[in-house]
Amino acid sequence: MYKIIHKEQLHEIIYSMWIEAPEVAQSVEPGQFIILMIKEQGERIPLTVADFNREKGLIRIVFQIVGKTSEELSTLKEGDRLFSFIGPLGKKTEIENYGKVITVGGGTGIACIHPITRALKEAGNEVISIIGARNKTLIIMEEEIKKASSKLIVTTDDGSYGRKGFVTQVLKELLDKDQSIKKVWVIGPAIMMKVACETTKPYPVETIVSLNSIMVDGTGMCGSCRITIGGETKLVCTDGPEFDGQLVDWTEFMNRLSRYKDSEKRSWDLYQEPIHSCICGEGAK
């Protein structure tokens, strides 16, 4: 179980993997996430499902190297097995025929909006997707998103590909131009989701965000992922991961994402430090 069937490097620091997990693939729905562990000594990390294949029993994950665990995960090869792979977790996206909707993805959030976009289109929506990154090389899964949506707009901060600027600028233009847009999904870095919510606030659209909190069990047991939503404490793992973005306490959310910043850095530094264990004596110094 949990064998890596296919691995692809999408960018210098972004990887895609298809994992064998038949039971998860059988029941997963767009918007849900999984938790994996590389090894017994590893930590449990949540990743939103980027795609799934029920027939073949596979789940696709896309991740960026941001610390020790993601870097170690990137070193695994096809045929290697993960120690643990649990899911699907969290509530599924509320897919309905809303009419016209927008899905926005930034960074690896592009991967997360993929199954949501596809399901929205299949449900009969006209889906405009906006994906963005710092530069051209960081734009991932463009073909898949293009196929999954009715229309795709790509932005890069530096203008090296697509439109120059941020996804939020395009989002604002679309909302200005078209009053019939009913709902917006935004998934990406916390700061991007926050700015997107500020952008959509004056418009009569609901903005759904998917929060990537720090978790341990991911099943509602520990409360590590809790967050204030509209003045009430909610658990991202069982009440989310999707919430009305206008109700999210973004300051609290971003503070809580940095809970283990120092430990994470220490862990990553130790991992990257070359182990010197030959007999030349250098290691002892």
Next chain:
Amino acid sequence: MAEMIPPKERMQREQVLMPEQKPQERSHNFQEVPLGYTKKQAIYEAQRCLQCKNPKCVPGCPAEINIPQFIKKIVEEDFAGAYRDILKTDSLPAITGRVCPQEEQCQQVCILEKQGKPIAIGRLERFVADWARKNNIHGDLPQVRKKEQRVAVVGSGPAGLTCAADLAKLGYQVTIFEALHQTGGVLVYGIPEFRLPKSIVEYEVKEIEKLGVKVVTDFVVGTTKSVDQLNQEFDAIFLANGAGAPRFMNIPGENLNDVYSANEFLTRSNLMKAYLFPEYDTPIKIGKRAATIGAGNVAMDSARTALRLGAEKSYIVYRRSRKEVPARAEEVHHAEEEGIIFHFLTLPIQVLGDNKGNVVGMECLRMELGEPDDSGRRRPIPIPGSNFLIEVDMVIDAIGTKANPIVARSATGVKINHWGYFMIDDITKMTTKEGIFAGGDIVRGSATVISAVGDGKVAARAINDYLVLSKSMEKRF
């Protein structure tokens, strides 16, 4: 073989104390605190047992252990026999021998309790189980014909493990579904290594697997598969998923970075082994001054864990007085020995943070005790204007748990009560849906390991009754 001693001498002899790690040493390590009896100590203690004709201790044991019988075998130095006697009804002897509140159960009703020196039944049970493990002595495999009927057990905590073992002994095909990557439930994520070494849990789970019980980890009943789906595949289901959701006080500042639920704090340390960071990858906050709110066993575990991780000061903050502390006396005693500081009659009303979300202090009110409340304990009442600050940099909420809704959400027709716990019939132990049973904390609310073990046993019998009956109905129609 040691000799039985005359009754008079039995009455005179004092209880044998169990050696322990010294407080100043153990407060800096995660090794077990009590070290266990030696063979000689166990025999010496066992000799004190009066071997009552109508032993009160046996009905006092939810695991239904024939206590005088196994104690007699200790005296006879037949430790393997003693182990097999215990295993007949208790599949988790090294665990229950450690974490049972014997002083409220078997030992409370021991005739010698009247003299203040009941037989140390828990310590003897622990001795026997540890001896068997070290000497590679195993229980007998069930000598019954395998039955075709399949039972799903949801959750691998003490209730689930016990029920699964008892059903396997009756010949049923049992599969346990565990949401985490490791088996044991609260025994592995909740109770710290220094009270219950994880290798022991692992060992006793393996022994249960030898009975033919299949364990599936990484399987979240409720999302990986629903209870409804399992109901199609199995002849009966036992829901024992625990009351694993954290409870918070709902005071300002509770979502600051360094405020933990006891569940999170203990899960990081116990299950994920954050106390071995960076050798293990899961991080945990090492507070300088840690405040644990609450005074139950979980609060003691949390405060003592914080101390072992390196906190300079570890406080217990409790709104009632010492008299009302719900934790086992032994745990409170251990905590005090280790230097845990107790703030009684203190109610936190706000956690204070800096602009980065770090905890810098906690505002509290002093309390006084009024008239008894529903629980029979004197109600704590805040003293107006008594506000004061405790300087802390981390807070652990250990004020209890509540029902986790994800299993119930996926179980059509299984009714829950106002608090989210499964409702079961007093006699059949069945939920409101035929063939689905429940027990442990998801029925009782937060209780003890041994009450969960007891529920597991009762449920196994109820499930057997149900399956025997449904099988005979099948034949008739």
